Amino acid sequence: MEYLQDVLEKLKTKNNGEPEFLQAAYEVLTTLKPVIEKHPEFKQSALLERITEPERLISFRVSWIDDNGQVQVNRGYRVQFNGAIGPYKGGLRFHPSVNQSIMKFLAFEQCFKNALTGLPIGGGKGGSDFDPKGKSDNEIMRFCQSFMNELYRHIGQDVDVPAGDIGVGAREIGYLFGQYRKIRNAYEAGVLTGKGLEYGGSLARKEATGYGLIYFMREMLKANADTINGKTVIISGSGNVAIYACEKAQQYGAKVVAMSDSNGSIYDPEGIKLDVIKQIKEVERGRIKEYANRVKGAVYTEDKDTRSIWNIKADIALPCATQNEINLEDAKKLAANGVKAVGEGANMPTDLEAIEYFLKNGILLAPAKAANAGGVATSALEMSQNSMRYSWTFEEVDKKLDNIMSNIFAACDKAAKEYGMEKNYVAGANIAAFDKISKAMIAQGII
Ligand code: NDP
Numbered sequence: 489m490e491y492l493q494d495v496l497e498k499l500k501t502k503n504n505g506e507p508e509f510l511q512a513a514y515e516v517l518t519t520l521k522p523v524i525e526k527h528p529e530f531k532q533s534a535l536l537e538r539i540t541e542p543e544r545l546i547s548f549r550v551s552w553i554d555d556n557g558q559v560q561v562n563r564g565y566r567v568q569f570n571g572a573i574g575p576y577k578g579g580l581r582f583h584p585s586v587n588q589s590i591m592k593f594l595a596f597e598q599c600f601k602n603a604l605t606g607l608p609i610g611g612g613k614g615g616s617d618f619d620p621k622g623k624s625d626n627e628i629m630r631f632c633q634s635f636m637n638e639l640y641r642h643i644g645q646d647v648d649v650p651a652g653d654i655g656v657g658a659r660e661i662g663y664l665f666g667q668y669r670k671i672r673n674a675y676e677a678g679v680l681t682g683k684g685l686e687y688g689g690s691l692a693r694k695e696a697t698g699y700g701l702i703y704f705m706r707e708m709l710k711a712n713a714d715t716i717n718g719k720t721v722i723i724s725g726s727g728n729v730a731i732y733a734c735e736k737a738q739q740y741g742a743k744v745v746a747m748s749d750s751n752g753s754i755y756d757p758e759g760i761k762l763d764v765i766k767q768i769k770e771v772e773r774g775r776i777k778e779y780a781n782r783v784k785g786a787v788y789t790e791d792k793d794t795r796s797i798w799n800i801k802a803d804i805a806l807p808c809a810t811q812n813e814i815n816l817e818d819a820k821k822l823a824a825n826g827v828k829a830v831g832e833g834a835n836m837p838t839d840l841e842a843i844e845y846f847l848k849n850g851i852l853l854a855p856a857k858a859a860n861a862g863g864v865a866t867s868a869l870e871m872s873q874n875s876m877r878y879s880w881t882f883e884e885v886d887k888k889l890d891n892i893m894s895n896i897f898a899a900c901d902k903a904a905k906e907y908g909m910e911k912n913y914v915a916g917a918n919i920a921a922f923d924k925i926s927k928a929m930i931a932q933g934i935i
Pocket of ligand 1: 652653654655656697724725726727728729730748749750751792793794808809810811833834835860861863864
């Protein structure tokens, strides 16, 4: 596999200092080995080099004025990675850790995820190193407006359609949409997704990533003669994805005993009271520590990077916070504690060594690209509703989401079996997505 080795070497040299991007690219390319072996013509058309190079990477200054009259400067990004199968589509992340490497890894993964949904959307991602924590509403609004003052010239409902991600929820999408509308003097609802229901949002979008994760998990367990009902579950994070994964898991009869935020985790042996979490996180925008003050018997463990949660005994682990939150040591702890299945709600939460450990030790792994695709799939359904100027009911959207997730699982399962890697859904997801994108790229010529 000289060609693959050569591409990996060149990638390392070219993207030096971008560890997250290299990690994501390495994971995909190495699982594609059997496909590349079958297609020697890929080398001539430099397909792997092209698929790992963003079509466009935009970086820009975002200046804004804080409540004390002090001017602040942040860096904004939009990475338009691959538009072969549709307009670029992917969220915006506002978090101090945001840099070019993280933006590129997220955009690269997004291309594959979007292909798996079966919907016509290409891959992109964006964001800023702006930290929304502790900012007033007015500061958030001024930042979003300044961010959009540049972003608007790069997006459009047929060009590139951003949505939310870490630090970007309905409030931020509202401010971003308002500024876009003002600049453009046009009501182009499909330019952003994750909008409020009053102005073009879709029912069930808020719930979609978390619910979708559990639909995928249900299918994966079913294929392995098991169910969610009666299982003990731990979920890292307590944001959008974590909260709705918890809700659906509970509806399916699971007992969720732990959740976390970036300061620590809570353990509630009686099962998490989700209404308390929602009040703290969605209404008060507070810290998860509060849960232990309000619920008798719950224990809080302070911890810098959410890792304490992986010490808790469970059958299923759902990392729903951020990238690389499960390393080899955590994977071993999870296995020792009896975890049988891991579902990635966050993007790339499991590092390469931990993935290998899970696969070698028979722990079922639902990879992010497939398992958390429900969010972007429902965003695409929001775009469809905007185009039709019509809204589906919650039940209609949820049913479509369930169907999409079941189809994604079936596609991953089929591709893994086809290449002799049964139960390796990581490889299955990469191969199924690559098949679609590569065919579209080849059909469109060298561009
Ligand atoms: P939110 O901002 O709503 O929540 C993020 C949660 O993760 C919070 O509890 C946050 O804690 C915690 N967290 C974030 N960064 C870190 C960190 N560096 N270390 C420890 N904890 C951290 O984001 P989402 O729920 O939307 O996103 C979570 C993950 O899911 C991300 O990887 C995102 O890319 C992915 N995803 C999201 C989709 C969506 O539709 N929202 C779709 C597909 C994937 P704190 O509040 O303390 O920062």
